[in-house]
Amino acid sequence: MCIIQNMRMSQGVEWALHTCLNLTYVESGQAVPTAALAKFYALPPAYLNKHLQALVRAGILSSTPGPRGGFRLARRPEAISLLDVVTAIEGSGEAFPCDQILREGPGGRPDVDYRHACVIAGAMRHAELAWRRELAGRSLADIRAEVETRYPDTPRNTRERFAALLG
Amino acid sequence: MCIIQNMRMSQGVEWALHTCLNLTYVESGQAVPTAALAKFYALPPAYLNKHLQALVRAGILSSTPGPRGGFRLARRPEAISLLDVVTAIEGSGEAFPCDQILREGPGGRPDVDYRHACVIAGAMRHAELAWRRELAGRSLADIRAEVETRYPDTPRNTRERFAALLG
């Protein structure tokens, strides 16, 4: 009966955010392979690796092949925003798809780009900017600080799990 | 090569927003059938009708069956926000899908609802609230006023097109 749907970002965003956050607890210089990062949350390794590759392309992670290789943060946690991670996985395209239906409307002209001229598209873009601004204002370091305030065991738990997985 | 995707809302949102905006130009009391609303932008009538039904269920439009029937706004344009229309089509679910992967992590517990406990999920929700707030702050009347400032021909064009379609 209903066609109601949900604008959803891919689950990979969740994987990427948690994985990046965990990597802030790895002593710098040490790389973590896909297999260990996947086991951390029981994620499918091959597919998680695709997302890790996207994070490397975005300059958020760096990768090293070979034994003792894997992934590590490419920048300090203070310099990685939630928006950086979201954009790396989801792309920077707008959530409101302006198909420029005004072209077919009265007074519509084929030479006008209604993605810019349309007031509705502008309003939707404006709202998305507010969303991006919020995400850009929060770094992995901010998130980590809040986590440690609310769940003091997290650093120990995380490091122990990594130790076990890398053992 | 890439798995980069785009969080996208359905195209129906664009159809619904433009259609509702056009309906603000119809003299109240008059209903416009699906066929006319679809021709306005050369949209598929049967599918547009599904979206119109969703707008009726949301209390944004009211519908009348029979000859001279169709759809009209159920409230004044000042009382219909962009968020109302977006929610009617897209639903009110969150765009960030928290799959609670923390359950599988160190110290993860099956009895905790990580959609609330997870700091990352909270930050994503916070950003979405900023988006919703922007959309809730803009009414169809606001949009119409901005349209008329920038494109003074719009009221005449819209009414003429409706007159032609309603014959």
Add this chain to the structure above:
DNA sequence: CTAATCTGGATGTGTATTATCCAGAATATG
């Protein structure tokens, strides 16, 4: 040299979005 690991392309699978059609109900008009 060998084993470990990343990279990126090819491919498969299932779900969601897009779209159509039809039977049934409601109603204006003559």
Add this chain to the structure above:
DNA sequence: CATATTCTGGATAATACACATCCAGATTAG
């Protein structure tokens, strides 16, 4: 009252996309 018009909602089909796997090739530690 008969008829044509229009909405409603269910069934169904086509297409696109998200999710997932696998493999060959490149890189590097030991």
